[in-house]
Amino acid sequence: MPAQAQVSVSFYSHEFGENFPHAFFVMKGRLESGETVDTSFGFTAVNISPGILWGSVKGEVATPKPKYIANSNRHFTVTVDDNKYRQVMELVTKWRNIPQKSYSLGKRNCVHFVSEVIALLGYRFNRDTDFWKKPRSFMEEVLSLNPRLKQ
Template identity: 45%
Template sequence: MRRFAALILSLVALAWSVGAAAEVRMSFHSFNGSVLFGRFPHAFVVLEGTLDKTGQPIDENYGFTAKTISTRLLNEPVEHAVEAEEDKYIRETNRHFTVTLTDAQYWQVRAEVAKWRDAPGKYYDLDKRNCIHFVGAMARIAGLRVEYPQDMLRRPKKWLNHITLLNPRLGAEPI
């Protein structure tokens, strides 16, 4: 009887640990960039893990950018795109902090990504609707406090460090 009880307890513990492992994590990244080397400063999010309800694995990333880089984006809204970064590029970026999402928050993030991606017309504006604003929308879904100081709107690393300081419960340090 003791062996049977121990087996039942082991199965319950295993089921509990498997269920507890299901989670989606959203990490917030910045890239320092360089005008001379063709990659501008950038912010984006990486989603990894497993949905709790279905067990579906998640391995995605999203960043908001101008569809075409030109001098026009300095003066006016331009066509936009939501793009995924290659794994090798992600490894070269700054990961500022990571939060855990509920399944509902994950689906909210996906809906927000679609909203930004599918917006009609010229939706990318360097000072009013850029990668920082996109990442800020994702941060708000995760329950984070977000601000957009004017002097940080073109400086993703500095801005994500600012968001880190606004949200001490993250337990993260500025980079």
Template identity: 50%
Template sequence: MIRKWPPFRNWLAAVGLALSLCLGLPAAAQAEVVATFYSQDFGDSFPHAFVKLNGTDDATGVAVDTNYGFTAVNIGPGILLGSVKGRLDVANQRYIDASDAHFSVRLSDAQYRSLVIEVRRWAGLPQPSYSLGKANCVHFIGAMATSIGLRINEKTAFWKKPKSFLREVKGLNPGVLPPAG
């Protein structure tokens, strides 16, 4: 869900900035968007990966509170036989709470824009777009990670194992992501 700040908060922020400048104080940093990468061992039918975005878009001042994953429209035996219709999926809070958060990244404006462009690209893929071996939730989350500058292993053995894939991504980005804990 995307929410806008009430107008008075924008006015209040402007007043705070003006006072900071007049008094020679440093201005408070604008809010940012944080991307948290999740996996779910056994969701409704099989393991899943998704990214949650939370914060404020600096460019627009719009609050961001959403998540995206990629899945088959109809989960069934057809996914084992080839490509099927795919779609972006937004998890409910209960599903998020039952999932494992692997790492979070505070996004720059450029990273946030890049990630949104990549989400839109996946949303607009020609159908059938979901393929267990070529375009599943792990491929999607890998695209989200690379869109913000994280390294992934293109030859990973974990394209069908969300938790293992995200652990691998974390290990490939030690200077960017917090250490395991």
């Protein structure tokens, strides 16, 4: 019998400080093939500027640096199988290929990105949330809607 995948997906937020608020996730572990997984993804504006307040701007799926991750808040972690891992990677590709100008503070930002991953993994989030622009508050709301998730 092949070994089961042990890929953990951890969801993070980063509040104001040196950087713009942000939501992202980190994936670490090993696939059934033996391939090591160690990556992270967040969706952000290519350039953080006042332009994001007035409309859509160029966006990108980016990989946060280790120091940034270390200075962020981990909210919860789930374990996924190879199939779910592949589905998450397909979703990342979908977001990478959205036509530009793809980032919209109110309609398509980092919280929208992680909300799709959360839903893909079978967890609930509030589609009518007041927290689309507040990553930490959004993650706390997700935790309250999914009691089986642990910090």
